Amino acid sequence: MGKKLFKHTILFLGLLSALKIFSSSVPPEKGVAFPSPELLRLDPGKDASAWNSGFTAVYQTLLKNLHLPSGFFKTRYAYPSPIFRGVYLWDSAFIAQVWKPWDVKTAEDVLKAVLDNAAPDGRLKHFVSPYDKSGYTQPPVIAWSVWELYQWSKDKEFLAYAYPILKNYQLWLSANRGFENGLYFWAHSYESGIDNSPRFSSADEKIKRDLSSIAPVDINSYVYSQNLLLAKMAEVLGKTQEAQAFQKNADTLARLINEKLWDPETGLYYDRDLKTDQLLKIKTIASLLPLFAGIPDQDQAKKLRDHIMNPAEFNTYFPLPSVSRDDPSFEKDCWRGPVWINTAYMVLKGLKNYGYDAEASELAYRIVERVYANYQLTGKLVEFYDPDQDGFKDLHRKRGNLYKLITLGDKPQANFVGWTGLVNTLLIEELVGFKKQEDKRILAPEFPTLAKGLSLKLTIPSENLTIEIQVLDDASARGKIISENKPREFLVSPGTKIEF
Numbered sequence: 204m205g206k207k208l209f210k211h212t213i214l215f216l217g218l219l220s221a222l223k224i225f226s227s228s229v230p231p232e233k234g235v236a237f238p239s240p241e242l243l244r245l246d247p248g249k250d251a252s253a254w255n256s257g258f259t260a261v262y263q264t265l266l267k268n269l270h271l272p273s274g275f276f277k278t279r280y281a282y283p284s285p286i287f288r289g290v291y292l293w294d295s296a297f298i299a300q301v302w303k304p305w306d307v308k309t310a311e312d313v314l315k316a317v318l319d320n321a322a323p324d325g326r327l328k329h330f331v332s333p334y335d336k337s338g339y340t341q342p343p344v345i346a347w348s349v350w351e352l353y354q355w356s357k358d359k360e361f362l363a364y365a366y367p368i369l370k371n372y373q374l375w376l377s378a379n380r381g382f383e384n385g386l387y388f389w390a391h392s393y394e395s396g397i398d399n400s401p402r403f404s405s406a407d408e409k410i411k412r413d414l415s416s417i418a419p420v421d422i423n424s425y426v427y428s429q430n431l432l433l434a435k436m437a438e439v440l441g442k443t444q445e446a447q448a449f450q451k452n453a454d455t456l457a458r459l460i461n462e463k464l465w466d467p468e469t470g471l472y473y474d475r476d477l478k479t480d481q482l483l484k485i486k487t488i489a490s491l492l493p494l495f496a497g498i499p500d501q502d503q504a505k506k507l508r509d510h511i512m513n514p515a516e517f518n519t520y521f522p523l524p525s526v527s528r529d530d531p532s533f534e535k536d537c538w539r540g541p542v543w544i545n546t547a548y549m550v551l552k553g554l555k556n557y558g559y560d561a562e563a564s565e566l567a568y569r570i571v572e573r574v575y576a577n578y579q580l581t582g583k584l585v586e587f588y589d590p591d592q593d594g595f596k597d598l599h600r601k602r603g604n605l606y607k608l609i610t611l612g613d614k615p616q617a618n619f620v621g622w623t624g625l626v627n628t629l630l631i632e633e634l635v636g637f638k639k640q641e642d643k644r645i646l647a648p649e650f651p652t653l654a655k656g657l658s659l660k661l662t663i664p665s666e667n668l669t670i671e672i673q674v675l676d677d678a679s680a681r682g683k684i685i686s687e688n689k690p691r692e693f694l695v696s697p698g699t700k701i702e703f
Contacts, residue, residue, distance in 0.1 A: 228664070229262045233269050234279060235306045237664040240631065246658040246673075250572055254659075257575030257584075261627045264584055264620040265301055269309065275331050279309060280316035283621040284586075286611065289332030290316045292341035293396050294622060296348035297545045301624035304631050304663055307356045314348060318368045325371035326379070329393065339394045342421065343376060345369065346429040350436065355639045359439065366436045370445070373429055382477065385459050386418040387426050395421060397525065397546075399601050401485050401532035401539055402474055407603030416478035420464050421489040424472075427456045428496040457498050465499075470506030486516070486527035488546045494553025504557040511550065512562055519590035521573040522566045523547035528590065536599045541587035541615075544574070545622035551633065560698060565651040567633045574626040584623050585615035635661055635670060636700070646693070647700035648672060648680035 229239035239262035244251040268282045276290070281302075283294045295317045302310035320331045327345065329337035349365045352358070380387050389395050392403035392411065402419070404411045430453035437446035464472045466482055471490040473482040493499050494507055511517045516527040519542075526533045526540045533540045547570055554563040577593050578584055589598055595614050601607045632638050634654075636647035644666070650657065658673040672682035681694040684703060693701055 228662070229259070229266055231306075233266065233271060235266070235269075235309050237306050239266075239305050240627070240664070241662040242630070243660045244658070245660060246656055248657065250576060253575040253579035254571075257578040258627055258630070260578055260584060261301070261620055261624045262305065264618050265298075265305075265624050267618070268298075268620060269313075274333050275320055276316045277319055278312040278315040281313045284616050284619040286616050288334055289330040290320070291330045292317055292327050293344050293545070296344045297548070297622035297625055298620075299348045300351060300628050301620065301622070303352060303355050304628065304637075304665065306665055307352055307358070310352055311356075311358070311361050314345060314352070314365070317345060318365055321368050321372065325375035327368075327372045337393075339391055340376075340380075341394060342396045343372065343425045343429050345372075346432045346436075350432045353436075353439075357642060362436055363440055366433070366440060369429070369433060369436070373426075373433060373449075376426060376429075380422070382418060384463075384477070385455060386463060386475075386477075387422045388417060389414055389419055389422055395419065397421075397487075397489070397538040397543075399537050399539060400487060400489070401526060401530075402483065402487060402489065405603075406534065406536045406539055406599075407601050409603065416476055417474050417483070418463065418477055419474045419489065420460070420472040421492050423456060423460050423464065424492045424496040424498060427453050427460065427498060430456065431497070460493060460498050461500075461503075464493075465503065470503070471510060485532055486510075486530040488517075488523065488525045488543075488550065491517070491550045491553065492546075494556060495549040496553075497556050499557075501557065504559075508554065508557070508559050508562060511554065511566075517550075518566070520592065521588050521590045522569055523550055524590040525587075535589060535597050537587065537601055540590065541598055542570075542590050543587050543622075544570070544625050548622070548625045548629065551629070555633070560649055561651065563633065564649040564697070565653070567629045568651050568654055571626055571630050571634065574623065583617040584620055585617050586619045586621070586623065587615045631661065631663070635659075635672060637661075637663070637668075637670060643702050644668075644686075645700050645702055646670065646684060647698075648674075648682075648695060649697050650674045650678055650680060652676075652678045654678070 228241040231238055242255060242258040244254045270280050272278055280290050281295060281298045282288060283291060295313050299310040299313045302313060317327060321327055326340055329339040329341045346369045353362050392398055399406055399408050430449045434446045434449035437449060463475050466473055472493050473484050473490060475482050491507055515529045517523050519528055521542050524540050524542050525538045535541055551563045551567050580593055598615055599613055600611060634650055636649050638645045654674045655676045660671045662669045667687055669685040672680050674680055679696040684691045
């Protein structure tokens, strides 16, 4: 080989090596059909490297927490993190949304691991694990997750598979978690997913509220949403009478929630003790969840929006704490104050439902920044975050509960992807604004003004799609869509969408 050719060969191999290092996508394995989405933040902002490394770490951890079929599971299944060795109902619903832009078929498998293991009476189980079992359920958000996947894939076969299982689950909830007046209850605080909330217990769970007469705002919001989405599924599947019945159930429940759980004095929803007929006025993230379901009218939604954007309440440094910052019960212990990405995600979706796009954009951007910054600072993606500062030094898990200390430790668990991975879905769907609806691909960038100067390149291999985007001073966005090697330039203001 001549010296010149040798020199060019070395340069070429070096370039290939550099490109390999430069690429941040996660290669497919475990039956995943595509490489992961890839983010490259191009501006010189101080957080650029944190975004790039955090985005990649989410998908690396997501893949590690995916398991091949075994034991109880006929499909691939997902653990929230290595220490939680079970398939959890509501965790899986959110994990599927993290998988969705990477590989929707994997996302469907994650949900099938829950749906395939429904109890004979229709109950969807709190968790499924070879190491333990539970007679409880968990928040019924899986119908929402199924519907979100259907919007992306238009996989009618998957919808037809899931619908009868979800229908039976709703019948079970009505029979086993329904009060005579039409509202619903949790049989145990663990069913709520927000275990040691001040709504239910002391921080260490040694003192527990009797839930037998409590109508909680969260389960009623979830059940309303489930009925509404079952109606939509039934309509798609040609089951018109069933669609009408589920819609009627949803309408009735929405009326009850607004009659019984809304407090006009404070402009929030609360749990009601049906025995004393008193609202339990503890200001938590659950008070905001009717937004996610679409229950409030526009005036009620405006009041909820005002609470969300108030820095003394939910608009903290790391936004959307699990308990309002000014509530007397706030403390940095698990569900008594720290930020959890799944509940924050639902509130952001709720703001979008009511046209509060600018508010949702600002909060989403700050959540994305904080998760990625904490990853760069600590090397960890964790269960819950400090609403006041970066790092985990002030956070605790059920202080005083010796069993939890021994089994899980005092701090949030790491490698929690898990619903913390929703940070990437927020970036893709709510900030960059790429979604799929009604057989159309939509781009609707929605960045806040504090993101001005941001420049990034997002590649989604499952869609054969690259989006280059730069945020301008007025929060408008310009860039390029490259689909099937065909570039299309755009310049859009917030609230504008492009169909392609």
